[in-house]
Amino acid sequence: MNKVLLIQPKNYGYSELLGNKHIPLGLLSASTFLSEQYKVKIIDQRFNNWKKILLKELKSDPLCVGVTSITGKQIKSALEVSQLVKEKSNSKLIWGGVHSTLLPEQTLKNSLIDYVVSGEGEKILYNLVNSIDKGSPLENVKGISFKKKNIIKRNKEEARIDINNIDVPFNLIKVKKYIKKSKATTLETSRGCGLGCSFCIKSKYKWIGKSPEKMIDIVNKIVNDYRVKRIWFADDNFFFNLNRIKIFSDNIMKENISLKWDVPGTTLNTLKQMDHKFINKLEKAGCDRLYVGAESGSDNILKMLHKKTTNQEILDINKKFKRSNIKLVYNFMLGFPGESSDDVKETIRLMYRLKKENKNTMISPLYFYTPYPGTEMYSKAKQNGFREPINLPAWSNFEWKNINLPWIKNKRQLERLYFLSLFFDNKYNYELNNTLFKTMIKMTRPIINSYFHKYVKKYIYNQN
């Protein structure tokens, strides 16, 4: 049986450095059909022995090597492993994942990379590997880009997948290595959103979801096989179909599955539609935390972002959850094009009100807006003087700390707000599994927190 290697590059995130390693869900999912016909080996650069394993595997002359990509620092490590693969073998190199999907041509211009897969990997990777294996024309493989006589060819898009047919082959990795500390894992039950937010790469990506029955099957499998105690649903818009989640929650209770779960992709739009009965059901089924992209307290900015929600509606949602034990964790951003200091004030006022009006609320730090390619706001950012990275290596430096957002005139002030906001919420725990770090934050938080309040009063409210 021919072998295919798939590599998860490390991504330098603080949470991963401090103990949390998400399972390589993109690669696992992309292997769904491939692993039925080929031997697939996943190598994870976040574990110390990755290089030894890779060099050994390359000696056995794999059919090809695949690498996943996310915009930002992860590209640096993805390029490093790609370089190593090319130095030590003759294997063809495939890049897939979010970044290469957004910029296939530019990615392929890099001399290390032979093929780029755009979009959902399951069907495309299987077809591509088959074509490489059999030597059949690449022109027939939908969803890929490749080079022919140094010219980049981009084939037609592949049709969307039936997500109910994806049974992620968890057996390709040692799940227990990932969940040993947290007893928690990531799982995907739907894809896409389509709500149209102007800053989000998933805004035009139509929603598809597993049936509630399939959801229960996969949850049961993961809980029984790996003794998982918590699931982090990685969907873009988990609650898109409320009825799906109602049935799912009923089934969790009916089958008496002992599980806690939280939802990073919770949208304001779906929160608006939930009533007390529904919220109660979620709580009884083990849901205890919802991460909400509130983004801004200013109605002007919310409008520009096409959030279809107002400041008042966020406050209403917040009050609705007051009676429940489900924690709402709000995310806000700073530094949007056209954002005035009044808009920033509105955001900070809203942060205070949300905490005051619902003690169960958590506020995550104030991150800077980052323009991602493939979004409506990206064009706006370029019109406002933002210069996009010129090639693949340049994208590895792409995170808000390093990008010049020329429309920001009060950068120092916003940076200070960001730093202080790390300590704004006493309850916010950064998803850390590292006790030392948690203790350090706990000890320093009251001091820095008081600076935050003073700073906000002085600079935002012009008070002493």
Ligand code: B12
């Ligand atoms: C879990 C997660 C994380 C985890 C781990 C990410 C990881 N895999 O390393 C953590 C918490 C570390 C993280 C961090 C960040 N994340 Co994140 N994250 C997610 C999330 C919620 C789920 C990812 C996932 O598992 N999806 C499910 C799998 C099945 O989908 P997938 O990865 O896209 O894979 C499919 C295809 O892309 C393809 N594919 C993927 N890899 C490969 C490889 C090959 C060879 C092939 C052929 C195909 C292929 O096939 C797969 C199946 O169809 C997504 C949102 C989402 N729902 O996708 C955001 C998302 C990926 N994150 C995002 C962002 C912005 C970030 C951060 C910058 C946030 C921040 N401000 O710090 C950081 C930086 C990461 C970095 N550069 O180092 C953006 C990505 C934007 C972009 N242009 O890349 C997303 C899309 C959220 C969003 N809507 O904007 N993230």
Ligand code: SF4
């Ligand atoms: S609701 Fe969330 S996932 Fe959907 S388009 Fe807006 S930001 Fe993206």
